[in-house]
Amino acid sequence: MLATTLVAKLPLRWWWIRACEFPRLQLATAALVAALASLALEPPWRWWLFGTSLLVVLLQARFILPWTRLWRVQVNDAEPGQSERCLTLLIANVLTSNRQSERLIEIISRNDPDLILTLESDRWWQEQLDQALDETWPHSVKIPLDNLYGMHLYSRLPLHDTRIEWLIQDDIPSIHTGVRLKSGDTLTLHALHPRPPAPNESEETLWRDAELLLIGNEIHRNPVPTIVAGDLNDVAWSRTTRLFCRISGMLDPRQGRGMYSTFHADYPLLRWPLDHIFVTEHFTLKALKRLPGFGSDHFPILAALCFRPARSDEHDNPEAGSAEREWARETIHEAHDRDQES
Structure with a gap:
């Protein structure tokens, strides 16, 4: 456990090193159990195991505490009123092979979000969603793909200046669009699903990291009200995600509220927050919920956000240093x- 904890600190992009950043809660819990169990041993093993286990708990707690209720919230609570300046966003990685569309449609109907973002949605999923959603959510962006990177956005709010871009790799799409609230205010939405670091996907995190940092730089250069949403294939406390927040100045609504782990839906002991919603300082949070499963390996997540630019000064924006921006x-x-060379 100590070796895994220390390996995660190495500034390398190999997938198996970056994967050590994922199970921080699991490692901290296991280390705490080991520390308690060590009290039953005889010296000197008792103190060696107790000290090592306690060190693991302390090192991991540094990363996971901000995503517990013991920490100060990063996005302040919304006050009542001005509902025309609020929106709800539902994100669901559907799992392409999953065919339980009626369960997801029921979840959507029950929560009635303003925007629905699906990931891994192919043409079959598009047909099911179109039948159920096109009338109530008439504004849409549809990218049906069978390579696990399909993406669909349905909205009851008008969209404008919509672009589909292939930011880093030519088989990984992203959606970038303006959204007009009922109040007439506008915001920018970036929907992402970068390639995960895994043996059957990518041996390195380079392309995932670059896609997040590219959007972070764009937000830094153009600091308008913005939401970034999607399955980022990265945990909230990772080196890359925290750097993305410092580069962009964006805020995580989960900080101070909980992890809201969305993957893996089938394994309660192996869950991490992979589906993300980040906002600029212009927003406050009305509600944040992890929704029930529907046959996918991801749970859906729902955020209700309110556009409150007058309260921007209440937030402490993370900032990157010059060395981090250069990196x-x-x-x-x-x-x-490297993608062009390949």
Whole structure:
């Protein structure tokens, strides 16, 4: 456990090293159990195991405490009123092979969100969703793919200046669009689903990291009200996700509220927060919920956000240093260059 904890600190992009960042809660829990069990041993093993286990707990707690109720919230609670300046967003990685569309449609109907973002949705999923959603959510962006990176956005709010982009790799799409609230205010939505670091996907995290940092740089250069949402294939406390927040200045509504782990839906002891919603300082949070499963390996997640630019000063925005910004630029350039070479 101590070795895994220390390996996660290495600034390398190999998938198996970055994977050590995922089970921080599980490692902390196991280490705490080991520390208590060590009290039954005889010296000197008792103190060696107790000290090592306690060190693991302390090192892991540094990363996971911000995503518990013991921490200060990063996005402040919304006050009542001005509902025309609020929106609800539901994210669901459907799992392409999953065919329980009626269960997801029932969840959507029950929660009645303003925007629905589905990931891994292919043409079959598009047909099911179109039948159920097109009338009530008439504004849409549809990218049906059978490579696990299909993406669909349905909205009852008008969309404008919509773009589908292939930011780093030519088989990984993303959606970038303006959204007009009922109040007439506008915001920008970036919907992402970068390639995960895994043996059957990518041996390195380079392309995932570059896609997140590319969007982070864009938000930094154009600081308008913005939401970033999607399955980022990364945990909230990872090196890359925290750097993305510092580069972009974006806030995580989960901080101070809970982890809201969405993957894996079938294994309660192995769950991590992979589906994310980040916002700029212009927003407050009305509600945040992890919704019931529907046959996918991900749970859906729902956020109700309110556009409150007058309260921007209440938030403490994370900031990146010059060295971090330079590292982000080098990562983006390397990803572009290596993808072109391949």
